[in-house]
Amino acid sequence: MADFDPVDNENTQGSDPGFQTSFNSINTLLNRWRDGTFGEIIDDWKWIFSYSARYKGAIIFYTFLGILSTSLGLVSSIASKYAIDIITGRQTERLALLLTIMISSSVFSMVFGNVISRITLKLSIRINNDIQADIFDKIIDADWLEISRYSNGDILNRFNSDIGTVSGNAISWLPTIVIAVYQFIATFAVIWNYDHVMAFIALGSAPFMILMSHYVVKKQREYGKQVRRMSSDMMTFEAETFYNFDTIKSFGIADIYSRKMREWQGRFRELQLTYNMFQIKTNVLLSIIGLFVQMLAFLYCLYLLWMNAITYGTMTLFLGQRSKLSSAFRNVVGIIPNFLNSSVSAHRIRELVDLPREVHIPGSSEIDAYMDDGYTVELDDVNFAYLEDSRVITNSSFVARPGEIVALVGPSGEGKTTMIRLILGLVHPDGGKVTIGASNGEQIEANAETRHLFAYVPQGNTMLSGTIADNMRLAKEEATDEEIIEALKIACAWDFVKEKPEGINSVVRERGRGLSEGQAQRIAIARAVLRDAPILLLDEATSALDVSTERQVLRNIVQQRPNKTCIVTTHRPSVLNMCKRVYRVMKTHVTELSEEESSRMAMDF
Secondary structure (H helix, E strand, O other): OOOOOOOHHHHHOOHHHHHHHHHHHHHHHHHHHOOOOOHHHHHHHHHHHHHHHHHHHHHHHHHHOOOOOOOOOHHHHHHHHHHHHHHHHOOOHHHHHHHHHHHHHHHHHHHHHHHHHHHHHHOOOOOOOHHHHHHHHHHHHHHHHHOOOHHHHHHHHHHHHHHHHHHHHHHHHHHHHHHHHHHHHHHHHHHHHHHHHHHOOOOOHHHHHHHHHHHHHHHHHHHHHHHHHHHHHHHHHHEEEEHHHHHHHOOHHHHHHHHHHHHHHHHHHHHHHHHHHHHHHHHHHHHHHHHHHHHHHHHHEEEEEEEOOOOOHHHHHHHHHHHHHHHHHHHHHHHHHHHHHHHHHHHHHHHHHOOOOOOOOOHHHHHHHHHOOOEEEOOOEEEEEEEEOEEEEEEEEEOOOOOEEEEEEEEOOOOHHHHHHHHOOOOOOOOEEEEEEEOOOOEEOOOHHHHHHEEEEOOOOOOOOOEEHHHHHHOOOOOOOHHHHHHHHOOOOOHHOOOOOOOOHHHEOHOOOOHHHHHHHHHHHHHHHHHHEEEEEEEOOOOOOOOOHHHHHHHHHHHOOOEEEEEEOOOOHHHHHHHOOEEEOOOOEEEEEEEHHHHHHHOOO
């Protein structure tokens, strides 16, 4: 459902309410200047201009075309005035020349306007792609703990909406200022050249708009907040409904959700209609003011015409340019809201850009030469907390060597997944060390550069829409069909995949729809097997498998690469007798269980 935004949506508010927003934006700028935060806006725009600078040649050309188009429009209007005077005075000797000038100016103005539109679109797309590509790289490389503080929806909103706002103004903002100011000055100068009084009448509605701006913008903001809040709540309801579609159907409560949907629609409709009535009243008042100024200009022209002070052509020029002058004035003051909106969007993007980067330790790849020998994963006296004074791991040690299956067991929520994140280098200890050790004795602290040594199967359904082969090749892009089938066999998944009409090319819907939980889990394990990394992490990855399949999968994985280091987190002790060591994670401590304790846990299961 599209957002209904009464503040930003030009189609819903008309030009004049937007004009009021410009004056309110001036007040905002003055307030930011007084409270010392204006510098933040400048910093935001410096960041925007860092992208604009890449296209300075195009910006200059765009500005030149805009000024030329505006000039030709004025020439065409003046030529029209003289053409009318010639016709009304029955002086035809210069008519052909003036018509040629008038038509040529109009055609050139139209052509240049379209050229500008084309150039603007091309540049906007290019700069949008540039910014998105840069920001995407920075988000991907952001520190996991820092980026996880933002919701996925917020990141997507910044990545799409805010970048779109910035890219739309990064190229056009400076030329728009120059062109708008030039158009206003040139139009005002043309009218002033013929009659000073008419020049001031042309701006007659401005004082009324300034007086109304505070009330109008205040009401717009109130409605805007209500609409955004309700729109957000409604979108949350819709997303949760579709995400939990299976649960809703299984409980037989689809009719309840249908009723709730209509209730949301009713409340949203009432809010829209209420705002629409306010908008109508405001536009009527502003239209009356505009009509009054227009009639005043018309009557003044009639007076001058009656007094033989102007010609019919001059009257036509006055009335036409009065409208253009008002439009030019709105364009000039309308620059300020765009200036602020782009600053806000740039600031939101910069928050993501300025997030700490992942830790990259130079020289980490030096241990790649010992991949065939396998690696030792070790945690030495590690402390870790997501939040200050709220420890998750305390003074804990752990080791898993090549050729071993090592288990992490313990109640849910005690820190098993946190251990996996520490091993992957997604988070880093507050004390102690997490290292990857090679057979030559060299140890590298876990960081982004050691992550290619891992194959990881996280909790939950990790299937993406596409074919089974597409999902498998996420781990190894160049994998052959034969390699994919072999990995599926190791994960005990080939038996059901080969029964599908298209085999590995069978389509898997979003979140693995069309597969059972156990089937989706086995394909995810097969994907990790296909990667064939020396260290395998299984985070509750066998929870949906029966005991015999679980054990067989683990045996196959160990046999695939004898020196593979395999770390398993589980609630199920059914494979503990296959493990070299078992560690229990409980009350922030990681402790190694004795063989007797491990055997007792396996027997209890």
